[in-house]
Amino acid sequence: xxxxxxxxKTEQATPKRLADARKKGQVPRSxxxxxxxxxxxxxxxxxxxxxxxxxxxxxxxxxxxxxERAALLDPREPLVAFQTxxxxxxxSLLPFFAVVxxxxxxxxxxxxxxxxxxxxxxxKAEKLNPIKGLKRVFSARGLLELAKALGKFGLVGGVxxxxxxxxxxxxxxxxxQDLNMAFSxxxxxxxxxxxxxxxxxxxxxxxxxxxxxxxxxxxxxxxxQEVRDESKETDGNPEMKARIRALQMEQxxxxxxxxxxxxxxxxxxxxxxxxxxxxxxxxxxxxxVVAKGADLVAARIRExxxxxxxxxxxAPPLARALFSTTELNQEIPARLYSAVAQVLTWVxxxxxxxxxxxxxxxxxxxxVDDELSNKDRS
Numbered sequence: 001x002x003x004x005x006x007x008x009k010t011e012q013a014t015p016k017r018l019a020d021a022r023k024k025g026q027v028p029r030s031x032x033x034x035x036x037x038x039x040x041x042x043x044x045x046x047x048x049x050x051x052x053x054x055x056x057x058x059x060x061x062x063x064x065x066x067x068e069r070a071a072l073l074d075p076r077e078p079l080v081a082f083q084t085x086x087x088x089x090x091x092s093l094l095p096f097f098a099v100v101x102x103x104x105x106x107x108x109x110x111x112x113x114x115x116x117x118x119x120x121x122x123x124k125a126e127k128l129n130p131i132k133g134l135k136r137v138f139s140a141r142g143l144l145e146l147a148k149a150l151g152k153f154g155l156v157g158g159v160x161x162x163x164x165x166x167x168x169x170x171x172x173x174x175x176x177q178d179l180n181m182a183f184s185x186x187x188x189x190x191x192x193x194x195x196x197x198x199x200x201x202x203x204x205x206x207x208x209x210x211x212x213x214x215x216x217x218x219x220x221x222x223x224x225q226e227v228r229d230e231s232k233e234t235d236g237n238p239e240m241k242a243r244i245r246a247l248q249m250e251q252x253x254x255x256x257x258x259x260x261x262x263x264x265x266x267x268x269x270x271x272x273x274x275x276x277x278x279x280x281x282x283x284x285x286x287x288x289v290v291a292k293g294a295d296l297v298a299a300r301i302r303e304x305x306x307x308x309x310x311x312x313x314x315a316p317p318l319a320r321a322l323f324s325t326t327e328l329n330q331e332i333p334a335r336l337y338s339a340v341a342q343v344l345t346w347v348x349x350x351x352x353x354x355x356x357x358x359x360x361x362x363x364x365x366x367x368v369d370d371e372l373s374n375k376d377r378s
Contacts, residue, residue: 011227013220021220027111028216032152032208034107036201041103043194045096050191054183056092060085111209148208155200163196253297256328259290260301261308265347267322270314274298275322276305277332279344286331287340292323309354311347317368318343339366 013021021027046053064085067077164171170189174182222230260266263276264287276291278284291301305312318339326332332340342364349361 008223009221011222011224013217013222014227014230016230017220017222026216026220028212029108030111030205030209030212032148032201033110033205034104036198036205037103037107038100039194039198039201041099042096043191043198045099046191046194049095049099050187053092053096054187056088060088063088111212148204152201152204155204156197159196159200163193167192253293256291256293257300257304260304261310263290263305263310265343266301266305266310266312267319267343268298268302268312268314269316269319272298273316273319273323274301274305275319275326276301276310277322277340277343284331286334286337287344288331289322289326289328292326292328294323311350313343313346313363313366315339315343315364315366318366321368336368339368342366 063081067081167189170185174186177185259278260276263278266274266276268274273294274292274297275289277287278290279287293301302312304310318336321336321339322332325336343366346361346364352358353360
């Protein structure tokens with residue numbers, strides 16, 4: 001079985017794949033949720049604004065049937081009356097339309113959010129191919145949609161039959177009532193019918209929404225190779241990244257080595273660690289580590305120190321403490337002031353002997369807290 005087959009797509013979609021799918025307009029959508037939201041909002045709109053809508057309709061009808069003969073003979077008057085009637089009707093229906101429109105816009109955001117994609121709107125000739133259209137109709141997805149439609153029809157149809165049977169007496173009594181009462185009673189039955197017919201749509205939406213989310217996630221699943229390839233495209237080739245890091249470390253070491261000839265002293269382990277210190281009382285509050293390293297880097301620091309006559313002191317506890325507690329170009333911690341002060345005093349004595357001659361001073365025995373000297377971060 002090849003790794004690119006659907007059976008191997010076991011990895012969840014990465015954020016980049018989800019973003020690319022959204023750009024193409026591929027987001028989870030539930031038409032059942034949108035239908036249920038529009039129907040329920042329309043029912044709520046009729047319940048809350050039904051009286052205003054009915055009053056407006058009656059007023060438009062009354063005005064339309066209350067023309068005088070002179071107004072009918074005026075060629076401009078019917079057009080003006082028609083425009084007035086349209087305006088009045090739209091004004092009375094505006095709150096109802098606003099509620100329905102809000103539901104139609106907000107319902108999709110409950111699943112995949114709002115998405116506007118020019119790629120999805122682009123013309124594709126394959127969409128006009130009748131063979132591919134038939135394949136979509138008779139595919140597993142098409143059969144599933146057919147089953148959903150039949151199930152929805154059966155559920156809503158069953159509720160409708162039950163409603164008609166339950167309110168059959170009310171329907172029959174409408175003919176015995178006067179016009180105003182019959183109109184009000186019919187409107188009440190109609191609003192109840194919309195609410196009851198919308199209820200099954202909520203059940204269908206509650207089933208369809210999780211299914212659409214699952215199906216969308218399944219369609220965007222990736223193989224492990226696709227995840228690796230995407231990682232390479234996003235973050236770069238691992239081998240190239242390692243090479244770049246190696247070059248960056250090499251450049252950093254070169255800059256660090258340029259500081260060794262300017263150091264006041266190099267404290268060694270004597271072979272495992274080497275730390276170069278510099279102190280300028282006018283610019284620094286405390287001695288600063290200008291170079292440090294272990295093993296081969298430490299050997300290179302010692303070599304440069306010898307070539308440039310930088311004093312070197314073998315003080316293993318202090319070398320370990322400086323290496324583990326202080327980063328490059330940082331001042332030493334206060335707990336090492338006393339030990340480093342002993343070293344710098346010895347350095348100044350060595351420099352005086354080199355300049356004026358005399359007996360070289362003995363190397364100091366530097367005491368360092370065991371906790372600091374054993375804190376090895378190498």
